[in-house]
Amino acid sequence: MEKETRLQRIIFHLRREWQIYAMLLPTIIWFIVFLYKPMYGLQIAFKDYSIFRGVAASPWVGLEHFEHLFSNDQFIRAVWNTIKISALNLVFGFPAPIILALMFNEILHATYKKTAQTIVYLPHFISSVIIAGIVITAFSPSVGIVNTVLGWFGIDSIYFLTKPEWFRPIFVGTGIWQEAGFGSIVFLAAIAGVNPSLYESAVVDGANRWQMMWRITIPSILPTILIMLIIRIGNIMEVSFELIILLYQPATYETADVVNTFVYRQGLQSGRYDFAAAAGLFNAVVAFVLVMVANTLSRRYSRTSLW
Amino acid sequence: MxxxxxxxxxxxxxxxxxxxxxxxxxxxxxxxxxxxxxxxxxxxxxxxxxxxxxxxxxxxxxxxxxxxxxxxxxxxxxxxxxxxxxxxxxxxxxxxxxxxxxxxxxxxxxxxxxxxxxxxxxxxxxxxxxxxxxxxxxxxxxxxxxxxxxxxxxxxxxxxxxxxxxxxxxxxxxxxxxxxxxxxxxxxxxxxxxxxxxxxxxxxxxxxxxxxxxxxxxxxxxxxxxxxxxxxFIGSPPMNQLPARVGGTAEAPTAEIADQLLPLPPLPELAERIGAQVTVGIRPEHANVHKQGTNPIKVELELVETLGSEALLHTTLAEKPFIIKTETEGYYDMLHDVSSFTVNTDQVKVFDADTGRVFGQGAA
CATH class of the missing domain: 3.40.50.300 (P-loop containing nucleotide triphosphate hydrolases)
Structure with missing residues (x-):
């Protein structure tokens, strides 16, 4: 009886709100076609896959690919590189848009504020290929602005993009330049949602702008910061693949090769689909665990969570 | 200070x-x-x-x-x-x-x-x-x-x-x-x-x-x-305001509201305004429906709003809404038969029809 009424309730609800569910449909279809159906192919990580036999007919090999993976120095290096680059991204790249948003919030002159915002949003809309081109040109040993400026101080040209020790700073810096401005929009929106009378009350209480930023603005946007942090932690294993492909070269693999580029080279360039699938699956599982952990911790300690 | x-x-x-x-x-x-x-x-x-x-x-x-x-x-x-x-x-x-x-x-x-x-x-x-x-x-x-x-x-x-x-x-x-x-x-x-x-x-x-x-x-x-x-603005409900014409004499001015006459307080300003338009103000509390006074003002009762110890009588006077606030204790049965009220002349306020200023309070 109980079950029946529940089903009836769902049907009644679907009928009454069908327009809303109809609007949801394209997204659900998109998820199924592009994200769930391809998961069928994940099984090749556990198979000796051959494109001639197809996914279903290839023989099972158990964890063989994973064993190879973890004894592969290049893969281990790629995992560490991913973690290091992501950690740098998190430490320097995550606070950047928050700081930008707080700074924009303090600008009182409207035209100046709009101009500054447009300038920092712009790189987001430029294709990564062009961004990489700009970076490569800027750091070029012969014509690059960076080496030109260093030359003024009598410093010899540095071949930045061929030196492994320079790859991470350049990559992380480029990422900040490209995305920090656009990322600040979320935080600006959060700041705009803070009740203005909190500031008025603080003004009467004697707070200055600095105190208001620390005691009102930042605590008020903390839930947004946490949500963004959870998303960010979930994406730790997803280093911006395009930009790495565009900026790295064999000379910098030592610091630049990440799991995604490793998967790309193994799978698409060398045709080892099963092996690459195993690497990719490993990556995804780690990412999944990270999101779960971050979300649970956040829910427990700050009552803010994605779900 | x-x-x-x-x-x-x-x-x-x-x-x-x-x-x-x-x-x-x-x-x-x-x-x-x-x-x-x-x-x-x-x-x-x-x-x-x-x-x-x-x-x-x-x-x-x-x-x-x-x-x-x-x-x-x-x-x-x-x-x-x-x-x-x-x-x-x-x-x-x-x-x-x-x-x-x-x-x-x-x-x-x-x-x-x-x-x-x-x-x-x-x-x-x-x-x-x-x-x-x-x-x-x-x-x-x-x-x-x-x-x-x-x-x-x-x-x-x-x-x-x-x-x-x-x-x-x-x-x-x-x-x-x-x-x-x-x-x-x-x-x-x-x-x-x-x-x-x-x-x-x-x-x-x-x-x-x-x-x-x-x-x-x-x-x-x-x-x-x-x-x-x-x-x-002040008072709940606020003061009733009725357009009227000043009649009578300087010593005994009256307000002509439609065809009814309401005695007004003998204010010096009114003496100069015989025949002029004014606004007459009467507080709902000051309109008395229980006491039979000399010049009762006739009203048409439309609605009785009972609030417990008090009641609001929604009436019309010269086609304008006029609210009377009265006690219910001992009078409840007769509230629906109200057809007129009396008011103390010194509780009637008179305002300039153009400026809205009250008469009789100097420059206050």
Whole structure:
């Protein structure tokens, strides 16, 4: 009886709100076609896959690919590189848009504020290929602005993009330049949602702008910061693949090769689909665990969570 | 010495003048209520006193010091906001202590002061709760606690009770009144609710369209409104206003309302206005339906609204709505048969039909 009424309730609800569910449909279809159906192919990580036999007919090999993976120095290096680059991204790249948003919030002159915002949003809309081109040109040993400026101080040209020790700073810096401005929009929106009378009350209480930023603005946007942090932690294993492909070269693999580029080279360039699938699956599982952990911790300690 | 003084205070937004050169003196320990309809400039006036709005013209002085150019924090005022303005991420104790912390008051002192204020407001058990875990009334008490703890020279209240339901509002009203009696801090209180104004104020300032219509004690405004606006704003229900023509003689003037005659008080202004149009004002409470007087005024009864001990009789007089407030005790059965009322001549107010000013109060 109980079950029946529940089903009836769902049907009644679907009928009454069908327009809303109809609007949801394209997204659900998109998820199924592009994200769930391809998961069928994940099984090749556990198979000796051959494109001639197809996914279903290839023989099972158990964890063989994973064993190879973890004894592969290049893969281990790629995992560490991913973690290091992501950690740098998190430490320097995550606070950047928050700081930008707080700074924009303090600008009182409207035209100046709009101009500054447009300038920092712009790189987001430029294709990564062009961004990489700009970076490569800027750091070029012969014509690059960076080496030109260093030359003024009598410093010899540095071949930045061929030196492994320079790859991470350049990559992380480029990422900040490209995305920090656009990322600040979320935080600006959060700041705009803070009740203005909190500031008025603080003004009467004697707070200055600095105190208001620390005691009102930042605590008020903390839930947004946490949500963004959870998303960010979930994406730790997803280093911006395009930009790495565009900026790295064999000379910098030592610091630049990440799991995604490793998967790309193994799978698409060398045709080892099963092996690459195993690497990719490993990556995804780690990412999944990270999101779960971050979300649970956040829910427990700050009552803010994605779900 | 006045506690707060406004001199020719003006606020303009572009060309729009929202406060038009008002003058007001608030005495020490006084509780003054600014009341008026939405957009009359009362909140803007309060915010200028607090320093949250720039002053366009004139001056605000607090204890004889002109504060036009003084930052809000240095004016020594505390403000209670309509939406409480509590910091959601801080608990009650931290919210109350906020202003003290900002001023770098020693920690031990903050703790005792917060405890003291919490005691006064009955918040001791809630000190560790966050605003989201409090009821509306408790939140408003925290907001007041934040104002009280700083021992300011002046309290400013900006419609502090309008977010509360009717029952809680009357409770908090009494609490504010008690608090003022206990602390005796000069208070300026803004509301659009005339009941709040009547019950709280030592003096009421009625504002309309950026000017002050009248300043006086609650009973003064009730009994002697300076003009038709105040007469129509104060009192619940407000004063009945009827267009009439002055007739009779200088010694015994009458109002001709349609074909009925209502004796008017022999005011000197009326003597010069025999035959002129005026507005006659009669409080609903002053229209007597039980006593058979000499000149009964006939009305047509449309609706009886029973409120318990009182009833409102909605009638029409000369095709204008006319409300009579009367007791029900012992008369209930006859309320539906009311067809006329009498009124004491000295309780009838007469206003200039053009300017709305009352006659017989000199230049008040």
């Amino acid at each position: 006045s506690s707060v003084k406004l001199s020719q205070l003006v606020k303009k937004y572009g060309n729009l003048e929202v406060v038009k050169a008002i003058d007001l003196e608030v005495q020490p320990h006084e509780f003054v209520v600014l009341v008026g309809p939405s957009g009359c400039g009362k909140s803007t006036t309060l915010r200028m006193i607090a320093g949250l709005e720039e002053i366009t013209g004139g001056s605000v002085s607090i204890e004889e010091r002109v504060v036009n150019r003084v930052a809000p924090k240095d004016r020594d005022v505390a403000m209670v906001f309509q939406n409480y303005a509590l910091y959601p991420h801080l608990n009650v104790a931290e919210n109350i202590a906020f202003g003290l912390r900002i001023r770098k008051t020693p920690k031990a002192e903050v703790t005792t002061m917060v405890a003291e204020v919490a005691e006064i407001l009955g918040l001791t058990d809630y000190l560790h709760r966050r605003p989201a875990e409090l009821s509306g009334g408790q939140r408003q008490r925290v907001a007041m606690g934040r104002a009280i703890v700083r021992h300011p020279k002046v309290f400013l209240f900006d419609e502090p009770l309008s977010n509360l339901d009717a029952k809680l509002r009357s409770q908090m009203r009494a609490e504010i009144k008690r608090l003022h009696k206990r602390l005796e801090v000069t208070s300026i209180y803004v509301t659009h609710d005339q009941v709040e104004a009547m019950t709280l104020a030592d003096r009421i300032v009625v504002m309309n369209d950026g000017i002050i219509e009248q300043v006086g004690t609650p009973m003064d405004l009730f009994l002697n409104p300076a003009n038709t606006f105040v007469a129509g």
